[in-house]
Amino acid sequence: MTTKTAEEDVRTLHAKDGGHEVTPGEIAIGVIVGRTSEFFDFFVYAIASVLVFPKLIFPNVSPLTGTLYSFAIFALAFLARPFGTFVFTAIDRAYGRGAKLTIALFLLGGSTAAIAFVPGYETIGIGAAVLLALFRMGQGFALGGTWDGLSSLLAVHAPDNRRGWWAMLPQLGAPLGLIVASLLFTFLVSTLPAEDFLSWGWRYPFFVAFAINVVALFARLRIVVTEAYSQSFEHRELEPSPILETVRTGWRTIAMGAFAPLASFALFHMVTVFPLSWVFLYTDESPVRFLLIEAVAAVFGIGAIIASGYLADRYGRRTMLGACAVGIAMFSGFAPQLLDAGGVGETIFMILGFILLGLSFGQSSGTLSATFDPRHRYTGSALTSDLAWLFGAGFAPLVALYLSTHFGLLASGAYLLSGALATLVALGLNRELAKNSAK
Template sequence: MTSAEATPRYTATIDEVITTVVMARVTDFFGFFVYAIASALVFPQLFFPTLDPLGGTLASFAIFSLAFLARPVASLAGRSLQHKIGRVGKVSFALILLGTSTVAIGLLPGFEKIGWFAPVLLAFLRILQGLGLGGAWDGLTLQLQNVAPDSRKGLYAMVPQLGGPIGFVVAASIFFVLKGFLTEAEFLQWGWRFAFFAVMAVNVVSLYARVRLLNSELGVAPEVMRSAPLPELVRNEGKTIFLSACLPLASYALFHMVTVFPLAFAAIYEHFEIADILIVQLIGGALAILTVIVSGFLADRYNRRTVIRLSSILIVVLSLTIGTLAHYPMLYILFGFMVLGLAYGQASAIVPHRFPAQYRYSGSAMATNLSWILGAAFAPLVGIGLTAAFGLWAAGLYLLSGALVTFAALQLLNRQSPA
């Protein structure tokens, strides 16, 4: 613990930890998917009206990826900042940066008012979002895993992962309501902005809960939550960091291939109404919540490695059904969300225990940021680009490659502790 860290003021209960972790992750993913959905439905028309729908979407997704590239930079800078102002100060600063940049995006004028300065500002604010996301690594998920009973490791591990599908359902619901009650002109002019303002509101509540928990004592060994020296970390755990980043890669890619990708496909090729796709995705999100929970029971009954292997096989099957998106999108989307919940449910939990205790906090953060870059950052851009160039089968091949990488990582990774 650094000199800037405050002495814990109370002992948190397991219920408080679970509640705060779920709240924090739902908040993170709510903001994440508000931007992602807007990237498919709003930004191509608002910031790139001079391009055709395909070109505007590709440009929008290129900017979308910038936040993921900025996350490792923030993670490295956050190490120095945490040493000076403590973990609570670092997380608070990062979340304030994330919230203000998100609100600023909601206030941005479009191309028609300020020309190409509009997408430049969008890119700048997206980078700030990435810096906020990377700096907000709080270790709460790691703490929860360390205090979980041995017989319930899988169930406790899936708790933070519920934030993904729940956050998507909340974000998609807002866009569904806005699309349903506003005309297209009203939605593009000002309606979409409300979703970004809502992100700031929930961030304030989440920040309070996180700060309270970070100031508590959870009975976790101090070395587990301590930042390791970077040169030493890379020298001793570089291979493990890379292979650990490959473990959840397929699930992170799948995240965008069942959420943002179908929306962008529908918006570009106009085979189906956006509202119809959102309804199917809301049902899929509910199914994903259920399969995230199922992943916890399966991990406790067998082990996490078995769950990841099974989900990788199912992703391979899913990649073969991607062609149905053009005519029967319900099949691909619903099956995709079910597989997503199973794959994502244990994706993060399998990473930390690849590292010895003294490297667990820093190693997990570095591997997670790298995994989001490799698996998620360019998934919408590559998926739409391949579809436009070759057809949906090529996007399916891209999804298939992610599953193969994850499966290979399971076979190659040094087993430092039971999964």
């Protein structure tokens, strides 16, 4: 019996299943659609945390305190996500990936749509904040079940000289989701009177998010439920394993995998959520203008993500992450001050930040997943992603805004610098462990 090469395996993935062919291109589309829907949810909530919730949910405190409270609730999703992974992994093992995805995406969409019905503080008092926190945790819990393994499937099927290219495809969902969310809020803020926007206009994007989740569900189920997909997962041993067993056998890889992308995940919020809060609170600039700057900068981010695929295949993914961490460290030393330099400074900050983010974030997904043993790769990759988002991004807007307000914008740069250093340390430790295991 001959053994297929990775490239041949990619080509033969289109094995017929009841008349339907599953191709690598379809998997890539499923990944991008799924990630775009998740990030759209993410950015809709993030933008509302700045423009809506401080006034609607926390009107009895200062705008700054209300925004900090909103960012604290924002972080709850990242705390809930690992628990969702634990529960939904059990569902995956018992009932299959299709059942898990259906339940998780309807819970995600339901939690998102429920936020649209949250009344303000003037109606139910502190209960408004309680409901918002509950639904936000529902979003995070559901996200733990949206891990479908498609990105891992792409990675293991990719030819050795094309791994960087395939690795960047799922990451395109982030800037795409941001562009759609920013433009939608731009339209609503610019066309509605402020009273109407705060009363009902802000709720519309959350309904849109639910609709997009339904589309994403069917796009992913179309692939997940096919026999060819299931056989490919079984062939590659990308099946869910017990959480505790995975942690016990692969905790070192999980820890290093969580910290390796810390620089890019910290930068992620430093150029998306935090700048909007700073500009909205401390400048006279309209949020419409800055949302448009974000959308334009995200286009540069898309180009940088695509470029990261070519560069990673030429120089190596870990080399790319290390180089980008150094670049992010340099960026942290001067760039945050540009947010106080008017429209031109803000534009430079956002475009430079998104270019750096695209290059690093494009290769940050599953950098160390290949070091898991095959039996634990699927579950280990999910846990690594949960922890990377929790440590790198979950509290970034809250911490960055607090530090900048009390100690100046350079303090937020110091926070970003700590993420870059954590990435360099994690990559260095992983290299040493790899050398030792080879001896």
